[in-house]
Amino acid sequence: MSVDQELAGRLALVTGAGRGIGLAVVHALAERGARVVATDLDIEEPGPYAETVQEQVVTRPLDVTDPEAVEALVGETEDALGPLDIVVNVAGILRGSPVVELSDEDWAATFAVNTSGVMHVSRAATRRMVRRGSGSVVTVASNAGGIPRAGMSAYAASKAATVMFTKCLGLEVAADGVRCNTVSPGSTLTDMQRGMWAAADGKDERAAVRGVIEGDLASHRTGIPLGRIADPADIADAVVFLASDRARHITMHDLYVDGGATLRA
Numbered sequence: 001m002s003v004d005q006e007l008a009g010r011l012a013l014v015t016g017a018g019r020g021i022g023l024a025v026v027h028a029l030a031e032r033g034a035r036v037v038a039t040d041l042d043i044e045e046p047g048p049y050a051e052t053v054q055e056q057v058v059t060r061p062l063d064v065t066d067p068e069a070v071e072a073l074v075g076e077t078e079d080a081l082g083p084l085d086i087v088v089n090v091a092g093i094l095r096g097s098p099v100v101e102l103s104d105e106d107w108a109a110t111f112a113v114n115t116s117g118v119m120h121v122s123r124a125a126t127r128r129m130v131r132r133g134s135g136s137v138v139t140v141a142s143n144a145g146g147i148p149r150a151g152m153s154a155y156a157a158s159k160a161a162t163v164m165f166t167k168c169l170g171l172e173v174a175a176d177g178v179r180c181n182t183v184s185p186g187s188t189l190t191d192m193q194r195g196m197w198a199a200a201d202g203k204d205e206r207a208a209v210r211g212v213i214e215g216d217l218a219s220h221r222t223g224i225p226l227g228r229i230a231d232p233a234d235i236a237d238a239v240v241f242l243a244s245d246r247a248r249h250i251t252m253h254d255l256y257v258d259g260g261a262t263l264r265a
């Protein structure tokens with residue numbers, strides 16, 4: 001089958017699908033033929049999706065921190081649209097601050113979305129996938145989960161936990177034909193990234209991008225060897241690969257898409 005329509009006939013669910021990387025993932029899945037349930041906080045029909053894919057996309061509001069809402073949505077989706085083949089966890093939040101100033105609320109909120117949210121959605125989906133003997137879960141983590149970053153402890157720890165959770169889940173469900181992988185992006189041009197720059201010093205976007213690419217020795221941050229910041233589509237492409245049958249022999253993998261920023265050390 002051509003890569004063009006390799007996901008024809010597949011049903012996918014995406015969290016955090018309303019903007020940024022999630023929005024790009026919805027487009028990438030639908031452009032390859034999948035039907036997509038696009039979920040986010042407060043999302044409404046028809047969502048922010050291109051007209052070319054709108055027929056394949058339904059939108060549903062979902063807060064991933066609410067386990068009952070997750071369970072209900074996954075059940076209702078399968079009753080109405082059929083079995084889920086692909087689940088992509090993209091929802092995430094970033095609240096940066098040095099540990100000595102970190103509030104209990106920010107720590108808890110970060111883990112509630114980035115770690116528990118991924119657990120709720122992955123658990124509800126794989127419980128059903130194992131009965132059918134097939135399925136693929138892809139979780140968007142972060143390269144901050146693999147290398148220390150100043151001012152990002154809660155976020156980095158929540159992502160590291162998510163990666164290990166996904167590997168353990170992948171081990172448990174492998175014999176039932178279900179694959180579980182993570183994609184760990186580096187700096188990617190989205191509202192989350194722009195929020196970090198705004199919090200730093202309101203630099204204009206071009207100067208901020210240059211700073212990310214060059215790195216900053218004072219904060220022990222290497223730059224990006226490939227010399228560019230990621231576009232959300234770069235991350236979406238890696239997600240689609242891991243979700244597809246081209247990755248049928250890949251599970252428990254953590255794929256870094258960061259232009260070499262972590263030197264893969």
Ligand SMILES: NC(=O)c1ccc[n+]([C@@H]2O[C@H](COP(=O)([O-])OP(=O)(O)OC[C@H]3O[C@@H](n4cnc5c(N)ncnc54)[C@H](O)[C@@H]3O)[C@@H](O)[C@H]2O)c1
Pocket residue numbers: 015016017018019020021022039040041062063064065090091092093113117140141142143184185186187188189190191192193
């Ligand atoms: N942008 C980057 O540089 C970067 C780098 C590494 C990893 N990531 C990860 O990629 C993912 C997407 O990031 P982005 O840059 O597109 O961010 P973004 O802030 O643009 O989008 C995140 C989306 O998640 C949704 N969301 C937040 N809390 C939610 C909840 N409780 N339930 C459901 N949805 C919720 C938001 O409404 C939003 O639509 C996140 O998990 C993020 O941690 C981003």
